Amino acid sequence: MAEADPRNFVNVHDAKTNFSRLLDRAHAGEEIVLAKAGIPYAKLVPFNEPDKPKRRPGRWPELRNIPDSVWFDPLGEDELAAWEGKYSGAD
DSSP: OOOOOGGGEEEHHHHHHTHHHHHHHHHTTOOEEEEETTEEEEEEOOOOOOOOOOOOTTOOGGGGGOOHHHHHSOOOHHHHHHHTTOOOOOO
């Protein structure tokens, strides 16, 4: 494993004092290692937004052929009662 660049090591106490400056450096692309007593503990790196996959409509072909009656026909009495919370289930 490659050794980290000691110039980018920052003591935790110094990091607390200069946190805004460290954030600016990380945002500019620099990787900063936070160390406690000379031992590396964490790395401050620039945040890169993950690439979002492009949306591809029509990937569920079964939904293409749903008849309009599913959406536009009125509900039956039993189903309407169930939606309104009046259905007892005892038929």
